[in-house]
Amino acid sequence: MNLIIREAKIIDPKSPFHNQIVDVQIGNKTIEKIASNLPNPNGFKEIKLDNLHLSEGWFDSSVSLGEPGYEDRETISNGLIVAAKSGFTSIALQPNSYPIIDNQSQINFVKNKANDSATQLFPIGALTKGSEGKDLAEMFDMKNAGAVAFGDYNKNMDNANLLKIGLQYVQDFDGLVIAYAQDSNIKGSGVANEGIVSTRLGLKGIPNLAEELQVARNLFLLEYTGGKLHFPTISSAKSVALIKEAKTKGLQVTSSVAVHHLVLTDEKLDEFDTRFKVSPPLRTDADRKALLAGVLDNTIDMITSDHNPIDIEHKKMEFDMAKNGTIGLESAFGALLTVLPLEKVIEKLTAGKNTFSIENNSIKEGAIANFTLFTPEINWTFTKENILSKSKNSAFLGVAMKGKVYGIFNQGKLVL
Missing domain, CATH: 3.20.20.140 (Metal-dependent hydrolases)
Structure with missing residues (x-):
């Protein structure tokens, strides 16, 4: 999947873009470019989400x-x-x-x-x-x-x-x-x-x-x-x-x-x-x-x-x-x-x-695109509607939460 993620704050101390708000361009499962206001001449799919943060997966x-x-x-x-x-x-x-x-x-x-x-x-x-x-x-x-x-x-x-x-x-x-x-x-x-x-x-x-x-x-x-x-x-x-x-x-x-x-x-x-x-x-x-x-x-x-x-x-x-x-x-x-x-x-x-000897992928140009998309500021309460699993045995029902996950990008796939 070819993709440009717009205006994302990078949370990755190993990345040269740590704590910066940038665009991230992905092509063929690889991070091709990271910069502000990236052009999109090839018509890549774009996503832009409220207060978007990116970290290593x-x-x-x-x-x-x-x-x-x-x-x-x-x-x-x-x-x-x-x-x-x-x-x-x-x-x-x-x-x-x-x-x-x-x-x-x-x-x-x-x-x-x-x-x-x-x-x-x-x-x-x-x-x-x-x-x-x-x-x-x-x-x-x-x-x-x-x-x-x-x-x-x-x-x-x-x-x-x-x-x-x-x-x-x-x-x-x-x-x-x-x-x-x-x-x-x-x-x-x-x-x-x-x-x-x-x-x-x-x-x-x-x-x-x-x-x-x-x-x-x-x-x-x-x-x-x-x-x-x-x-x-x-x-x-x-x-x-x-x-x-x-x-x-x-x-x-x-x-x-x-x-x-x-x-x-x-x-x-x-x-x-x-x-x-x-x-x-x-x-x-x-x-x-x-x-x-x-x-x-x-x-x-x-x-x-x-x-x-x-x-x-x-x-x-x-x-x-x-x-x-x-x-x-x-x-x-x-x-x-x-x-x-x-x-x-x-x-x-x-x-x-x-x-566990699993590959780490920092958010930098040339690296494999493997990251999590989230926002850290939203306050909400966990309810049954938030359960995606087949089983419903959650100890967190009714518990106050802070921050929400948007999804991931990995294996060339975007899941939101």
Whole structure:
């Protein structure tokens, strides 16, 4: 597609046009010219939007969809449209489908499903066969097929020796291990953050300790083995401190935090609404503020929506029985701007590409055109009408938002 984007403010510290309002001309998937008042002698399509801002395309490091096996929750094709309209030019797909994505053929299947999409799909392969935590999966084959990392979604690796062997094994091909941290014995049958709210409501609690013990253990393993380890969706102040200390030692450790843990707290559970049942659970405001501080000082490397569609049959039920998870792609940007400055939001929605070895494309002449279009100033409220996913389990219904996504340009396609 040949295109000229008019009067866009560039938000990209790596670009020579950072913080400038310019026109951007795209031809054959490449940024051809950037300047003010570009002529259009060849009749390129033009777009001009109110208070338009452009940044490098955003990446979400944790997206669950459903296909194969759970197409009633979400399909790959619709999920990628949702991601595009939410501002994401690339996503890392979690392996928690049916069957679990734990072999080369499953990696090929999901990649082929995404071939014609504007948003690129990068699959995460399961770390263990069937994500059962018993035997390592065929990681080298999956890496060759296109897997960008290996982890069992929202499942703790109870077997420390197996995680040790996995960290050693992937070093032969520079692989990335994802280690969700939640001690299953300490969690027990807990369903909410252990604290004042869970006690008041009579809900079984999950203490911060369940996460922090595993973070500490896994960091000890990483220090012993070397390699690269990623902690997804950390939720406690102590986890931030442990990871910060590990980074000062020079360990190759990264982490992400989910949008809902930066914006919401366990106070939302007062009405037993299962939309707020997530894993790890929503924590206290003290934890939320520590997570924000971790984002601001770069202890936490990236922010994810942790988008997890759940069908109504498994969500609209007793709190103890309902499945964990919230959708989050559609609300991610608007929610983040209520708690973080714009440039930090953009930084944390793009930095994950470095960890997952995905190409970065700065906004400069000659670069591949891969960017997100948005406006940061609009104030609005997230409602059901804003949900684009097949599943409607959003923890952000009724939440005040700031800033809206217009769409993306990637793979030679414009999605608005």
